[in-house]
Amino acid sequence: MAAPLQKLDDLKIRLDQKIQQSILKKKIPPFGQTKASLGFKAPHTAEAFARKTLPSFKKNMDQALSTLMKTKRQKLKEIVQHLKSLDPKNVLKRGYAILFALNEGSVIVTAQDLRDGQQVRALLSDGEANLTVNQPFIHHGN
Amino acid sequence: METELNFESAFTRLEVILDRMNSGNIALDESLKLYEEADGLIARCATRLNSAEARIETLIKKRNGELVLNAEEKPLTESFQTT
Helix, strand or coil, rough: CCHHHHHHHHHHHHHHHHHHHHHCCCCCCCCCHHHCCCCCCCCCCHHHHHHHHHHHHHHHHHHHHHHHHHHHHHHHHHHHHHHHHHCCCHHHHHHCEEEEEECCCCCEEHHHHHCCCCCEEEEEEEEEEEECCCCCCCCCCC | HHHHHHHHHHHHHHHHHHHHHHHHCCCCCHHHHCCCCCCCHHHHHHHHHHHHHHHHHHHHHHHHCCEEEECCCCCCCCCCCCC
């Protein structure tokens, strides 16, 4: 009974060895061969792909950046033009002046805010001047 | 804090100022202050745009091999030789 069992053990050991040897001998084919064996007739390498697509990618990226910058500059130009039309100093060109309290720097809108002898600063279309208030009076009924 | 304002933040603030000034319900004093603020923001936006464009131009030239940069990412320069 021992002899057949021993034979079976020997057989198992030899079989394991054969399996190990066949695994070690087995070669992994190069990538190109694998692709070819899978049916790729004209395999493109990553380098060739990069060479082909990189210039157009760069061009597209440059164009996208250029468009982005143009859009931003145009938006800024539009907002500048809009703001210029709202410039409160535009009114000065029509013969008006803006008066500032000399110390506070706040705009004086009414005669009630003026005191005799007070120093004010007048902003005109092309410059400024310090003025001294003389006998302010209020127009009643306005 | 103000010096760190990027283009988008400055532009958004400009839009807010524009809306406020367009409202028609604004005191002269405030409109003057807002206009002055807008002036500064416009200058900031323009500076940001100019610097971004210059950076892009440098990058493109560098990529095309037209420009050699030093360690500080500034174009290498050479003194004129007087012979």
